Amino acid sequence: MSETKDRPYHHGDLRRALINTALDILATDQNWAFTLREVARRTGVSHAAPYKHFRDREMLLRELARIGFVRLGESLTDAMSLDQPSTRAQFVAAAQACIGFACQNPGLYRLMFSSDADKTIDPPLHDAAMKTFGILLDLLERGQRNRSFRLVAVSALAAASWAQVHGLAMLAISNQLLEEKVGSAPVPAALDVLLDGMCCTN
Amino acid sequence: MSETKDRPYHHGDLRRALINTALDILATDQNWAFTLREVARRTGVSHAAPYKHFRDREMLLRELARIGFVRLGESLTDAMSLDQPSTRAQFVAAAQACIGFACQNPGLYRLMFSSDADKTIDPPLHDAAMKTFGILLDLLERGQRNRSFRLVAVSALAAASWAQVHGLAMLAISNQLLEEKVGSAPVPAALDVLLDGMCCTN
């Protein structure tokens, strides 16, 4: 009895409702200037109501970012569970999933890596980010064990591939991967170059 | 007679003064919430004065971004003019210059790639970005000519290296290159991995 009544004084689960509204707007309106009041408005509550659930605007932003990391992690896991002929192919699938996620949720993705989402002061957010990063690490370690990836320090592979994928994602959502600059299929092309450096040559 | 008088009614070169103030604050206050009024205040003019030189806040932001690309281009050119034993070493120098630039001007760097700096509606900004990107392209083409870099499509090398460097820069200024994740020297490590894929193996 908490859903869709004609606004009983107590909402039922306003916290979650606010988060969903915010995620909705973020998904709908490409680069929206995030506004607590707008979130409250569209959720149908007074502009001060959110403060009962979030100390301030930034706290909601960090929660959204955290959810973003969780969802990104799910996308990665999904992409990797499709079976692929090689670890290399699996890597490509995961990378494309990440970039696809960014392109489908540009606002959220940007938020996840913005300075508003300060991971140093928010343990849950930090943990979510680390956990998602861990998915990449696992893949790399697995690839090393089965001799797909070179046996250099896994942290080097991690830095390179994370930077590469994140860079492609950011450039893609900034609309900077123009054909005149980087050809018509920059993502697979770039990943191939990187993978040639990561994979065993024999 | 345009500098440092005791505020004649007409400033002399307010446009430039505003830009400099903004760049100053951006350089000083790591993640500052950009405010036209603050810029006006610190420049010593009324809050409406900037509107005589910039249609709106975004227009000033785009001009700042443009200057950012010009400066980044200078940093890259400088770094590449130091002579290096190999094109590969030159690439590393340029990459580190770019990441260094980002770390020393995080606010500006973020701005350059933010959605506020919409390159599709600002030809000067777009041109500045393209010109800086051209420096990278030149280096890659030169590397291909002297057989340092593989003869794959130069746009693929460009996409890969640009994404890599930009990704490292963004992660660095977001304070996400934590040792626990990517080791103690992620930048050279990541670049090495990438370069192993870009360079000729023999």
Place this chain on the structure above:
DNA sequence: CTGCATAAGTTTCTCCTGTAAACATGGAGG
């Protein structure tokens, strides 16, 4: 030199945001 058009400032005003404080409501426990 006089006088005016205009560029470049300033003031004032409206609307919006974040956030705090005081107030209201209704459901849960004594």
Place this chain on the structure above:
DNA sequence: CCTCCATGTTTACAGGAGAAACTTATGCAG
């Protein structure tokens, strides 16, 4: 049944964006 408290609402205030109307100096026509 009454009272407490979490969760709403209203009201208030400080700032920011930007428009409009006003002011000042400057350069140019005569």
